[in-house]
Amino acid sequence: MRSNIFLIALFITVFSLPVTAQWTKLDLASSTSIWSLWSSGDTLIAGGDSVLYYSFDGGNNWDQSSPVPGVEYGINAIQPVQGGIYIGTALKGVFFTSNMGGEWHQRSAGLTNPGAMEIRAFALRGDEIFVATIGGGVYKNSLTTPGSWSHFSEGIPWNTSWSIYSLKNVDGDLYAGGGVNAYYYRNRKNTTVWEEIPFDWFTGEANGMLAFEKYSGGIIATSNIGIYRSSDSGNTWLKYSPGVGLIEKSDIVVSGNNIVVTLSKAARFYIMHSSNSGISWSREDMQSGSIALSMTICGGKIWVGRLDGLYYKSDTLTDIKEPDVRPMEFxxxxxxxxxxxxxxxxxxxxxxxxxxxxxxxxxxxxxxxxxxxxxxxxxxxxxxxxxxxxxxxxxxxxxxxxxxxxxxxxxxxxxxxxxxx
Incomplete structure (x- = not known):
């Protein structure tokens, strides 16, 4: 296991979507599920049930961390920073390592609201780190002098939306998917209050934002019932209905005009692809028997973390189908x-x-x-x-x-x- 301090160099990975290649399962004996993925360049990190897995050569060779103390039910979020890595767990809050998981230190002080120890996502802004929790809202902490987490949820209704399923920094503004009533929440840079903004009409069917990602024309997002894109910083949204029913989990990867999303529901998941910045979409794959928990592109491969392990397949231009155009509705x-x-x-x-x-x-x-x-x-x-x-x-x-x-x-x-x- 490597013990060097983890330094990050972000860059854009250009990719295309494979269709004909077969999925291969990676043998990671210590975990049955891969809950989260993070990549930059040839570095790939996977969050298992209680350990992290690392590859520094695009997924060809792997090391693993020591087990995170007391954690058994999944590492839901990974956030590398200068000098170490934060992880968010399903029931035990936040941990930090400065030596690639050789030692773990719990950093959950201040996460006191009910549900605040169940972490879903991280976001960075300036010298602060933010965390999304399932039931406790959003918290923040200092990166330079970390201490107790402070609650950062003003404007997010506690009784409907403190379960935060997604959190993303887009050009300095934070976007949070809270609740299931067709609203999301935006915190502008240098402000302390979240704005409540509808992204669709609430019909009584559960509809919360599951993932956000920046693309060349604005923001792409996925919810429990569709794929959305916005070109005006999230004020208005265009919807695409993928026709797969209620979506439980989703992830998004963007490079240039290419956008790939996973849409997961009970015991199956779909991979959708757009080659024109989300204007039209094609369904590229459907896998049954498991759900996709996370996705990334690294080392010329598409990686998907699933309930039954870590899978990959080659990332090529072979046999890309023309998008299945479905116009936005009036x-x-x-x-x-x-x-x-x-x-x-x-x-x-x-x-x-x-x-x-x-x-x-x-x-x-x-x-x-x-x-x-x-x-x-x-x-x-x-x-x-x-x-x-x-x-x-x-x-x-x-x-x-x-x-x-x-x-x-x-x-x-x-x-x-x-x-x-």
């Missing part, structure tokens, strides 16, 4: 709340201009009373593709049934809402 959502008094929010989606024929002109939204009289115009303007919302304030209007109509080119959608006074 849709008008039911207002919320409904019934309402005096205001309500209406969400709608504008598709890519080149994915829907017959679409020209402004987006228009009008409100009519029960006799068909137009009582308000909420929108009449050109709009960018993506998810949008508008607020209807009915102060001064009598209670009753109203209708709101969205018009966009040849498309016309009408829905009913009820104002209670």
């Amino acid at each position: 849709s008008l959502k039911q207002n919320y709340p409904n019934p309402f008094n005096p205001s309500t929010v209406i969400l709608f989606n504008i598709p890519e201009e080149n994915s829907v024929s017959g679409v020209t002109g402004n987006v228009v939204m009008d409100v009519y009373n029960s006799t068909g009289e137009k009582v308000a115009t909420l929108l009449n303007q050109s709009m960018e593709p993506g998810n949008h919302q508008v607020t209807f304030d009915a102060s001064g209007m009598p209670g009753g049934v109203y209708f709101y109509e969205l018009k966009y080119g040849e498309y016309r959608v009408v829905k009913k809402m009820v104002l209670i006074k």
